[in-house]
Amino acid sequence: xxxxxxxxxxxxxxxxxxxxxxxxxxxxxxxxxxxxxxxxxxxxxxxxxxxxxxxxxxxxxxxxxxxxxxxxxxxxxxxxxxxxxxxxxxxxxxxxxxxxxxxxxxxxxxxxxxxxxxxxxxxxxxxxxxxxxxxxxxxxxxxxxxxxxxxxxxxxxxxxxxxxxxxxxxxxxx
Numbered sequence: 001x002x003x004x005x006x007x008x009x010x011x012x013x014x015x016x017x018x019x020x021x022x023x024x025x026x027x028x029x030x031x032x033x034x035x036x037x038x039x040x041x042x043x044x045x046x047x048x049x050x051x052x053x054x055x056x057x058x059x060x061x062x063x064x065x066x067x068x069x070x071x072x073x074x075x076x077x078x079x080x081x082x083x084x085x086x087x088x089x090x091x092x093x094x095x096x097x098x099x100x101x102x103x104x105x106x107x108x109x110x111x112x113x114x115x116x117x118x119x120x121x122x123x124x125x126x127x128x129x130x131x132x133x134x135x136x137x138x139x140x141x142x143x144x145x146x147x148x149x150x151x152x153x154x155x156x157x158x159x160x161x162x163x164x165x166x167x168x169x170x171x172x173x174x
Contacts, residue, residue, distance in 0.1 A: 006112040006149035007046050009078065010080060011071045011124035013107045013133045014062055014100040019070075020057055028092065028099045033055070033089045044079020047118050048072040062125055071124050073113065077146055080110075108129045109140045129158035 018024040032055045039045055049056045050070040061069040074080040083089060109127040113119055127140040136145035138152035 004075065004149065005115055007115050007117075008074045008076055008110060008149075009071070009113045009119045009124075009167055010074065010078060010110050011069065011108065011119075011128060013067050013069050013128065014068050014096070014131045015064070015103060016068060017099055017101055025099050031088060035092060038088060039083055042079065043083070044075035046075065049121070059121060061077075061121060062128075069121065069124065071121070073118065076108070076149070077143060086156040088142060106142070108142060110146065111140050112140060112147075112152065126158055128130070129160070130154055133158050167174060
C-alpha cells in the first residue's frame with residue numbers, strides 16, 4: 001500500500017461557559033484523558049496537539065482566555081468522522097451546550113497537510129479565520145463541504161482575529 005502524501009488536519013475551538021476547574025465543567029475535564037486515549041488508538045489517527053498536561057486546554061488561541069483549542073491530524077475525513085460520532089466522544093458532543101457557548105462564527109476548520117506535518121496553533125488560527133472570511137475552500141473547509149487532498153492556496157486574506165460569537169459549530173472535543 002502506497003502512503004498518502006496528505007493527511008487531514010482539524011482544529012476546533014470552543015468558548016468555555018465557566019472556568020475549567022469549576023464544578024460545571026467537571027464532567028468535561030474528567031472525560032478529556034479517556035476520550036483522548038480513545039482518539040490516540042483510533043484507526044486513522046496520526047497526531048494531536050497537547051501540552052505537558054496531556055491535552056491542549058492550556059494552550060492559548062486567538063487571544064481569548066475563554067477559548068480552548070483541539071487540533072489533530074487524521075488519515076482522512078472518514079477516519080475523523082468515525083471517531084467523532086462513536087462512543088465517549090459522541091456522548092460529549094451531545095453535552096457540549098452544558099460547557100460551551102454557542103458560537104456564531106466558524107469554530108472548526110479542516111485542511112490537508114503534507115504527511116508527517118504537525119500544524120501549529122498559528123496555522124490553525126489562520127485556517128479558522130480564512131474559513132470565516134471566505135467560507136469553505138480547499139484551503140479551509142468543513143466536514144459538510146470538504147475538498148480532495150492536495151495543496152491549496154488562500155482565497156484571500158483571512159478575517160481579522162475577533163472573539164468568536166455564539167453558534168452551532170462542527171464540534172470536535174478531544
